[in-house]
Amino acid sequence: MVETIEELDFSRKISKNELLGVLKQEASRIHMHDIMLASAYIQEDAKYMHAGYREEFIENFTKAFINRFKDIREDKGNYEGHINNKKFQEFLEVLNKQIKGSKLRSELYFLRLAKIVSIYTTFILEASIHPVGTSFPGGFKLKFENGVYLCPVKDKQMNTPGALCRFCVSKQDKSVE
Structure with missing residues (x-):
């Protein structure tokens, strides 16, 4: 069984259910400490935003981020169809470039979690x-x-x-x- 996103075989069709299984495996390796570091990055990244906007952004984004991560872990849905492999590979290229370019430890944790959450949202749920x-x-x-x-x-x-x-x-x- 494929346990990481990097192990996916793009030479064949990948079902949404298979991808969900991989995301669940990835999510199972994330600990509360990782989520706390990612949350710290959200706060650090927002420090130059207008004060009124910043507090709302941090609160809403952090809550949504953590809730979506919880959704991944608990998702028992059965999703029809396959992902678009080409689009998915392009998506991964963008995310992996960001991860390689991360300078802060908290940013690296944020990007690792964001990778799982954004893949789930985009390719499984087909949501914003x-x-x-x-x-x-x-x-x-x-x-x-x-x-x-x-x-x-x-x-x-x-x-x-x-x-x-x-x-x-x-x-x-x-x-x-």
Whole structure:
């Protein structure tokens, strides 16, 4: 049985259920201390944000991050279909480049956890990478309306090298353009 993301065989179709099993294996190796270090990075990363926005961001993002991680561990769902191997490999390239470039220990822990969470969200749930309600500069928030995730910054981030926006199912919120 495949136990890590790196062991996946991209020469064949990978089912969502197989990927979920691998993510559960990866998640089982994450400890509370790792989550605490990742949370510390979220706080450190947000230190230059506007004060009012910063506190809300840290609280919402940390809560959503931890809840999503818990969801992975407890997910007993049966997911139809296969992942898009090409898109998944491109996604991993972006994430692995970020991990290799991490300078802080807390950043490394955050990126390792974010890798598991973002893969789960993007390829298993096919949901927005950022949680609904995530605030962005300008007071805009990610919304879910009529079965569509609406992101206020999607189009502006599509060509940002380290951004995962190009893989996210969210659509640009046209009311923000």
